Amino acid sequence: MNTSKSVAGATPSGTGALFFIQIFATLGFAVLYSTLVLYATKRLAFSESQANAMMGVFGAFNYGLHLFGGYLGGRYLSNRNLFVLGMVLQVAGCWVLSGQSAEGLYWGLAMFLTGSGLNVTCINMMLTQRFTPEDNRRESAFLWNYAGMNLGFFIGFTGAGYFQLTEHYEALFLFATLGNAVAIVVSLLRWKILRDIDTPLLHVSKKQFRLRMLAGLAILVILVPLIRIMLTHADFTGSFVIGLGVMIFLLLGFITLRHKPHDERRRMSAYLLLAMGSLVFWMLYQLAPMGLMLFTEHNINLNVYGIQVAPQWVQNINTLVIVFGGPLLAVGFRNLRERGWRIDIPLQFASSLFIIGLGMLVLPLGIMLAGGDGMVAFKWIVISYVLQSIAELLISPIGYAMIGKLAPARYQGVMMGCWMMVTGVASVLAGYVSGMMPENSGSTPVLTNPGYSHIFTLLGWGSAAVGLVMLMLMPLLRKLIQPSVTR
Template sequence: MSPSQQSPSPAGTASGGSVALFFIQMFATLGFAVLYSTLVLYATKRLGFSEDKANAMMGVFGAFNYGLHMFGGYLGGRFLSNRNLFVLGMVLQVFGCYLIAEMGVPGLYWGLAMFLTGSGLNVTCLNMMLTQRFSPDDERRESAFLWNYAGMNLGFFLGFTVAGYYQLSGDYHSLFLFATIGNVLAIVISLLCWRILADISTPLKLASGRPFFLRMAAGLAVLVLLVPVIRILLTHTELTNSSVIVLGLVVLAWLSMLTLRHPHRGEKKRMAAYLILALGSLVFWSLYQLAPMGLMLFSEHNINLNVWGIQVAPQWIQNINTLVIVVGGPLMAWLFNRMRQRGSKIDIPLQFAASLFCMGLGMLVLPIGISLAGADGLVAFKWIALSYLLQSIGELLISPIGYAMIGKLAPSRYQGVMMGCWMMVTGVASVLASYISGMMPQNIGSTPVATNPGFSSVFSQLGWGSVVTGVLLLLLIPFLRRLINEAQPVAAADDDAALAEQRA
């Protein structure tokens, strides 16, 4: 039986696996949240990096974290199994955080290389373990991903909260040691739920005996070799960021060719819709990834962080995002189900277009806040809070829906790779965000009054760019709906070609 022919697990196993993955996702995210929200501040305030260098490093951090997701889908499905690769990735993250905490600058690059190897590969494993528990037409899929996304953001909430606490005292050593706790808990839960997390439909399931162990050995070798390779690339950020952009273009060309050559008409149309939506999402994620870079530095230097007499840490601002996701994820799942039951047309293209409008508005409120800043140039906290609120609503409309979309649009044989490619979009967006952050004014040695005009100009351009992209996607909705939903008969010649391709 081929992987595409295997059936998903029974309802009870799907339910138990979804619950386990909710908690695993929550704890696995905690360590990443610490580094994601603190790396630029740690590099500039403690290690003496320039803002450009710190943003470039954060761009590489995001690029590899998300870019390796594509490779993680391939490595987990064909060589190590998704659950094995996930646990091994968590172990690497534990050692990576320990090196950053204990060795400072000398341990920074090795620690980041180990952490990124783990986090970059294992996120796809989590999503693949979850998506395999549902058939392509199972209506529970979207709700499961929304709940799982809420679990991830609970991890972000804990990570951001603790990171902000240690940020105010400057105790980065304790903060990075704390980051290892969530990774350890994720490992423990995975081991306790080992049986129900088993892969259901992957190419590795077909291997046995010597070929199986050879695949496992090859997967382990790749995992070990990735660490020094990423260590080298982290020290050459300009070359690395350019390479990520080139790689993204190569992957886009490859997926386009794969789509054009695909024999089944219906699947080809859905793959084409996937490509269009991926390009639209690139705009959203390029602006969203400003949060740990330029937007973080803008918040640190140009926002009045004294709120009702309480000094707010920059990381705590991002908890606006996590609260919206945690509360809004289940609510949105319930709301969408109710609206669909009443006949409303709530589908993927409409949600994506709406997400771009929300992101655009999230950027456009910032110039308004800047124009109302006080004599000292500090912008009222409510404006950055409103911006994060709008961005978070947009994230709810695109991110968990995007993950769930793979099971609907990707042919079963390409699901792992296309899940990874979808995540790679965010990696490319992270590099683009580092370039955008480089366009923003330098805060070190300057004042809010001097930098506010530059920030206002950049935020305005970004906001209107997102709105225009949303309008274009809105105009394409009828076309995208036909690609996704229109049932096309498959000609006999197409069937023969598909059979020949599978045999090859």
């Protein structure tokens, strides 16, 4: 037996490079994701409601543009070209943010969001294209890649927390550019291996290719000032993103109804039902950099064994669970399936909703057991994040992997982007929910704890209710996903 040969051929060429690229590409986003609300309130004197609304729009554009990124990468610039150009925009955006002004905030975010919003779909498409639709190794590859992404989050959160303790934001944003620069270098070194596979752009003439490239570059130039304008009108932009999300969902539903191959139409229908259920998960998950961050900053005792814990470091609980849990989950799923357990996408999604609901429900318990000063023990936020992270492992990388399983080849880019658009809509909804949480400025934990407890309770039980609905729909979803039997 040639064991080394079988191991070497275990994953297609390029998957290893994409794992390392994912680590460094995530670092800059991790810094902004975990710091933006604190930076806006502490340095730029934004109110908490303004900061939450801006963070909601930040998430909406970051995830909402993923839909367009799948189209732009597959048909105009190529996935690898758009990925590198997006990383260049992120570097420029972080450099502008380091100037520490309100105007620099909007322009820096516009550049950063144009880059991060468009290029995430590209890296996922580059990965999924390296597997055939029936290749079961795809799920493991995405779990490993998801672990790599969260390793990047760990580095970013750790650096962000270090600079947050001294509020040295200029150095923090310059630090954010390092990972993006490394991702660019690795991509260029592995350029040929990361080429696109079977995208519409590959089937056009050379003249059309050049014209599409120019059109794609023009789109990037136009997007930056457009996003800059929309960032200053957060309320309108939030409503626009939700409306756009509804329209895209209805359009995809219409496309599904008209799609001819019977089995493909059934799988697309299952995709739409799963996407609807995932909206609740992502809304709760996106509270981390908004209302949950402010709750952690003001109502959690961050002095642990004499060490002052930065708020961003708390989010590393999530990254550690993902980094170690992702590969373990991939192995565990394989072993259980070999023993005959039916662990599939519908079961994973329903379980995820129950677990993240529990992650919300432990917080009111911690508030109830808080001391006389209202400060909640650190262990409760740890338990909550561990549960949220387990739920994330069951839905997020599985969701990416399901695109290759459920989406027809011609719609893979659009459906990958639509899956991410769900997260963008959820980010806006999370901003609204965070806006309903108590205002911490000028208040105390004793006064704000009841309001937090009420919101967390509603969210927890609401998620459990949607999980129950998904559980009831599981036989239907399994029937839709499985190929129909022909006689």
